[in-house]
Amino acid sequence: MNKTDRLLAIVLELQVRQVVRAEDLAARFETSVRTIYRDIQALSEAGVPITGTTGTGYSLMDGYFLPPISFTIEEAVTLLVGTDFIEQRFDDDYRDRAQSARRKIEVTLSDRVRSETSRIRKSLRLLDPGKQAGLSNERENFNKIRRAISDGRKIRFHYSKKMTDSTESRHSERTAAPYGLVLVEGSWMLIAQCDLRQDIRHFRLSRMAELIELEERFERPAQFDLGKYSPLDDRHLRVCLRFDYDIADKVKESNYPYIEEVKEHQDGLDVVLRVRRPDELLQWVLGWGANVIVLEPESFRDRIREEARKILERY
Structure with missing residues (x-):
């Protein structure tokens, strides 16, 4: 990254974040702290109102905003493909906003960049980003949950799930504090603090019904970071399979999420x-x-045999 690009990137960092340390900027742009000091001085001399506090970091004065900048072809394609994805996978409100954002982005592009961006976008396609048949219920729940997160209110819903413990009902009513939404393998998941379980739980939006936003408010714990959150891995059953050599490539290309090891011979x-x-398998x-x-466990081999027998009986 040359100096000009780095100076612009520093201003963007300061614009997005309230306070940034010189050490963090140096790590971000893979340069020395001394170079960052010189860059800050150059920006200040150019009229960018940067304030610095010893031991805290740098920040932009309130009210300063970088004027509109031009996008490269690659940057424009990235943003516009992003709006395409949001339009297909988010709720109606975000779909409208994605369309509005796309128009605003396109207006800022030069004729050459707009033409080349359009050509490249026509060579890209988001194929089956979600199961279209089940989107209506998922989208409706997504919209309600997003609003509840924004309002800081709890939600109540009926949830259906196949349970291994026969003493528990397969259908339950839940009240939860919605912490965030995560797209997993094409399906939206809610990460929430469940009142019933008194712990963080995951809920598929497609399995929710009669979802309503409550008047009761909640505050998400300050230490909870959705970007760093990782659920406890409770997958303890090890299953070994052997596939015919002819379909080895297809199996590897499936990217099945539960696969841990693959060995070809x-x-x-x-x-x-x-x-x-x-x-689950x-x-x-x-x-x-x-x-x-199925190589192991034997109990799963027996289950496959039983299913095969039932299939044969139906034919």
């Missing part, structure tokens, strides 16, 4: 998966038909 492709319960394994066998 002359007899085929050995795959190790780790799950909470065998039912049943449909996926059966989908490969006779091209896969």
Whole structure:
């Protein structure tokens, strides 16, 4: 990165963040702290109102905002493809805003950049970013939850889930404080503090019904960071499969989320998966038909045999 680009990037960092230390800027732009000092001085001499406090960092004076800047072709494509994704995967409000943002971005582009950006975008396609058949309920819940997060209010909903413990109902009413929304494998998940479980739980939006926003308010804990949040891994069941060599590439390209190890050899492709319960793998394994066998555990081999027997009886 040359000096001009770095100076602009520093202003953008200061504009986004309230206070930034010289050490953090040096790490961000892979340069020395002394160079950052010189850059700050150069910006100040150019009229950018930067204030610095020893031991705290640098900040922009209130009211200063960088004028509109031009986008490169690659930057414009990145932003516009992002609006395409939001339009397809978010709720109606965000879809409208994505369309509005796209128009504003396109207005700022020069004729050459706009033409080239349009050409490149036509060569890209977001194929099946979500299961269109089930989007209506998911989108409706997404909209309600997003508003509840914005309002800082709890929500109540009916939730259906297949349970391994037969003593628990498969349908339950939950009250929860919504902390955030995460897109996982094409499906939206809610991360929330559940009143029933008195702990953080994950809920698929597609499994929610009769969702309402409550008057009761909540405050998300200051230490909770959705970007760094990682749920406890409770996948303790190890399953080993062997696939025919002819479909090894297809199995690897499936990017199945539970796969932990893959080993290719002359007899085929050995795959190790780790799950909470065998039912999570049943449909996926059966989908490969006779091209896969279960090596272990024996209980899962028996389950596959039982399902195969039931299928044969239906035919």
